[in-house]
Amino acid sequence: MKSETFFSQRIFPLIFMGAVTVVAITLVTGIYLLTEDQVLRNELLFERQAILDAAGIEFDPDDIERVYEQRVTKENGWYSVQLPDDERGYVISIIGAGLWGPIEMMLGFYEDLERMTGIAILSHNETPGLGARIEQREFTEQFRGRSGPFEMVDEGTAEEDHEIDGLTGATRTTVAVGEIINRGVRNAPDTVRGE
Amino acid sequence: MENSMIPVAVFFAAVFTNNILLTNYLGMCSFLSVSKDLKASYGLGIAVTFVMATTSAINWAVYTFLLEPFNLEYLRFIVFIMVIAAFVQLVEMVIERVSESLYAALGIFLPLITVNCAILGVSLFMVIRDYDLITSFFFGLGSGLGWFLAILSMAGILQKLKKARIPRGLEGPGITLIITGIMAMAFMGFSGILTIG
Amino acid sequence: MARGAAKKTFLKPLGRDNPVFAQILGICSTLAVTGKLENTVVMCIGVIFVTTFSEGTLSLIRKWIPARIRMMVETLVIATFVIIVDIVLRAFYPDIWRQLGPYVGLIITNCIIMGRAEAFALNNPPGLSLIDGLASGLGYSYVLIVIAFFRELMGTGQLWGVQILGDWWTNWTIMVMPAGAFFMLAIFIWVVKGVFIQEEQHGK
Numbered sequence: 001m002k003s004e005t006f007f008s009q010r011i012f013p014l015i016f017m018g019a020v021t022v023v024a025i026t027l028v029t030g031i032y033l034l035t036e037d038q039v040l041r042n043e044l045l046f047e048r049q050a051i052l053d054a055a056g057i058e059f060d061p062d063d064i065e066r067v068y069e070q071r072v073t074k075e076n077g078w079y080s081v082q083l084p085d086d087e088r089g090y091v092i093s094i095i096g097a098g099l100w101g102p103i104e105m106m107l108g109f110y111e112d113l114e115r116m117t118g119i120a121i122l123s124h125n126e127t128p129g130l131g132a133r134i135e136q137r138e139f140t141e142q143f144r145g146r147s148g149p150f151e152m153v154d155e156g157t158a159e160e161d162h163e164i165d166g167l168t169g170a171t172r173t174t175v176a177v178g179e180i181i182n183r184g185v186r187n188a189p190d191t192v193r194g195e
Numbered sequence: 196m197e198n199s200m201i202p203v204a205v206f207f208a209a210v211f212t213n214n215i216l217l218t219n220y221l222g223m224c225s226f227l228s229v230s231k232d233l234k235a236s237y238g239l240g241i242a243v244t245f246v247m248a249t250t251s252a253i254n255w256a257v258y259t260f261l262l263e264p265f266n267l268e269y270l271r272f273i274v275f276i277m278v279i280a281a282f283v284q285l286v287e288m289v290i291e292r293v294s295e296s297l298y299a300a301l302g303i304f305l306p307l308i309t310v311n312c313a314i315l316g317v318s319l320f321m322v323i324r325d326y327d328l329i330t331s332f333f334f335g336l337g338s339g340l341g342w343f344l345a346i347l348s349m350a351g352i353l354q355k356l357k358k359a360r361i362p363r364g365l366e367g368p369g370i371t372l373i374i375t376g377i378m379a380m381a382f383m384g385f386s387g388i389l390t391i392g
Numbered sequence: 393m394a395r396g397a398a399k400k401t402f403l404k405p406l407g408r409d410n411p412v413f414a415q416i417l418g419i420c421s422t423l424a425v426t427g428k429l430e431n432t433v434v435m436c437i438g439v440i441f442v443t444t445f446s447e448g449t450l451s452l453i454r455k456w457i458p459a460r461i462r463m464m465v466e467t468l469v470i471a472t473f474v475i476i477v478d479i480v481l482r483a484f485y486p487d488i489w490r491q492l493g494p495y496v497g498l499i500i501t502n503c504i505i506m507g508r509a510e511a512f513a514l515n516n517p518p519g520l521s522l523i524d525g526l527a528s529g530l531g532y533s534y535v536l537i538v539i540a541f542f543r544e545l546m547g548t549g550q551l552w553g554v555q556i557l558g559d560w561w562t563n564w565t566i567m568v569m570p571a572g573a574f575f576m577l578a579i580f581i582w583v584v585k586g587v588f589i590q591e592e593q594h595g596k
Contacts, residue, residue, distance in 0.1 A: 013458040020453075020465055024273065024472040031476055032269050035483035042486040100213065101324035125324045127218055130569060168565060169383055172212075218570055220424040224503045269479065272497045273471045280464055309463070312420040312501035319494035364585040369578045376574035383569070 047122065048072070054091050054108035055081040056117035056144055078192050081108070089117050090192050096180030099172045101125030103134075107184045113192060114147045119181065131173030139167065148185030152178040202333040205326070209337030211385040215313050216345045217378055219320075222313030226346050227371055229307075236350035239304045244339030246286070246308050247317050250279050251335030254318040255328050268322075275318045283309045313342055349374060401520050402527045418504035422536050423573050424495050429552050432540035434488050438477040438496060440529030443505050446470045447513040447525035454514045466509045467500070474499045504532055539576045543567045 048068045052059055059067040071082040072091075079091040088111045095104040103124040108117035121135040133139060142164050143150075152166040152174045166174035209215065216222050222243070229235050254275050262268050287305045290298045308314060317338050321331045352374055361370050422439065425431040446469045450457075457465050478496045481489040489496070499505070508528050513521040544550060547567030549557035566572045 008458075013461045016456065016458055017461055017464065017468075020468055024468055025270065028270065028273075028472055028475045028479070031479050035479055038483040039486075042483065046486060099208070101326075125320075127213055130218075133568075169569065220570060220573065221420050221498070223420040223423070224418065269475065272475050272478070272500060273468065276467055276471055276500055277464070280467060306463075309467075310501050310503055310506055312498045315501050316494060316498055319497050323494055362582070363589055364582040365578070369581045369585065372574045372578035372581070376571040376578065379569070379571040379574060380566070383571075 050106045050120035050122050051079055051081070051091050051108075053120035053140075054106035054118050055083060055089050056108060057081070057084060083110070083117065087111055090188070091117075092184060092188060092191050093122070094180060094184040096176070096183065098124055098126055098176045098180075099131060099170075100127070103177060103180060105180065105184075107181065107188070109188055113189045114185075116143045116146055116148065116185075118144045126173045127170065131167065131170040133167050133170065134173060134177050139165070143181070149182040150178060150185075202330045205330055206333040206337040209334050210341040210344065211382060214341040214345060214379075214382055215316065215338040216342050217375070217382045219316065221316040222311050222342050225307050225311055226342070226349070226375075227368055229304075230346050230349040230353060230371065233350045233354055235304075236346045238301050239307070240339075240343030240346050242301050242304045242308055243311060243313070244336065244343050246279070246283060247314050247339035247342075248332060248336040250275075250282055250314060251317050251321055252328065252332045253282065254278055255321060255326070255331040258322055259328075271319075271322060276315055279314055279318075280309050313338065345375075345378065348378060397520060398523055401523045418502040418507075418532060419536070419577065421495050421498035421502050422532075423539070423577065425492055426536055426540040426543050426573055426576075427547065427568050428491070429537070429540045429544045431488060431491055432536055434481070434485065435492060435495065435499075436529070436533035436536055438474075438481070439499055439502065439505070439532060440526065441477055442470060442473040442499055442502075443508065443529040443532075444522055444525035446473050446505060447509055447521040447528075448518050449473075450509050450513040451516060451518040451521035457514075462510075462514075463506075466506060470505055470509070471500045504528060535580065539573065539580060542576055543572055547572060 045064055049064050051072055052064065052067060055072075057067065057071060073080045077092070081089040081091055083089045089108060090111075090113060091106050091108045093104065093106050095102050097103070101124070103126070104122040106120045106122060108119065109115065110117055119140050121140065124132070124134065126132045126134065142158070146161055148162070150162055150164045153163045155165045155168045157163075158165045164178070166178075213219065216226060225239060225243075229239050257274060257278060258268075258271060262271055262274065283305050287298075290301065290305075317335050321334055326334060349371065353371070356370065365373070422432065422435050425435050446466075449469050450466060453465075474497060477499070478489075481492070481496065505528075508524060512524045516524070541551070544552075544567075545556065546564045548563055549555060549561045564572070567576070
């Protein structure tokens, strides 16, 4: 019967584990480095897409770069946008506390900085299927063409112009999002025109 | 950026409104198999809570001091699961030495815990949501207790069901899943209890 | 003879030995994303990839793995492939990656993968292990895809993001929520077990 030496009992497992770990990490790091650039490019693209969405500009997913270059100028803390009917619009980014973590979004306005062109959610940590529904078109579309401040009401009951349908089962997320947007609406004139 | 996520709020949310199992689907395997036995559920629940709370703190430290400074965040999956496995191994060894009775009661659950998706899930969520150390700990503790609550309730309900007639196709996992669904709906009712600031 | 073994290995997990039905294993990570068919399919491809290649790799080195650290090695190998999936998704399908969130990482704790590794990969040659991995992954996938099909259709009236049901359909929002997922899985199991029980009774 093969005896179990100190080597085979203690040392070899360590060496084996170490070797496997090294191979694993090398493999993973290699793939990571190969894709690093692509990841950065994706993130930039995503942000630009959100800006276009918030401004209510239609675009072809393959065309984001071109449309962005054409219509958006990055200013100091906000974006100046050329809207479809040659009007001027503004997009600001805003971040606030959601239920589970920060919610980051883009708010788009017409030139009067009161009527909105739309909103786009950049990132959030809300509950899938519940609070996460804030990123859905059905929710974000409601802000198009309306002026804040907004009041979040029960899903399906919004009547007046300033009422927005909230999300069933995601009351706290809804309230949080409402507060963030209203804050953005309040501060928009200062951000863009003031200093 | 204001952060109104105080640890206590996160704690209560983790137990009730954002329950790791009933809202985030994690920890199902052991939940479904162990809930048949009330005593085992109790033991496993405690073990899970303990491991969850501690490993979330440890993983926070590892992430903040080891991974982030060297831009190694992408290795977090490997590192976290290794930390959890090592920690569970350590706990098992310590319990074995220290208390025979405790080991007899909890010992068998520990290997089960390593593959409990909820434990790794807590560490991953904590990273995504950018929690600080205290919040992470309370998040882990709350999630553990929430899971504990779910499995204990399930075990209790299953006990009562022993006398009931259940369609053959639904015996076992089928009926357990339906009860889980109903519990998930019930827990949804908790949202709105707490208002933060 | 090798041919026969390969075929048998492939068919087993797809039928009665389907890990999801037999032991309701490994559903945590994927059940979360079954709200949308597209996400589920991507997730399942990831699971199939990880299962196949980790079983293959583990089978290759099985003769050298020290008994004591067996589980850690398995975990390490599985985690490696999961990270690869995560990185690739992030680079080439960022929208889906964002929606899948932490659940990709949770494939590591998927009991099915670990279970098959222990039960099969460590005792069988690499060729068969690759096949077993593939089959287990597929068996797992079709259950989840069926669940996703119903959840997305009934919960949002859409399939793969395309509106299928018209205005006459009121969305069963419960389907979008966790409770709906649990119910769907329970019903699925009920139906399947019903079929198996019928077969038994007819002396199959």
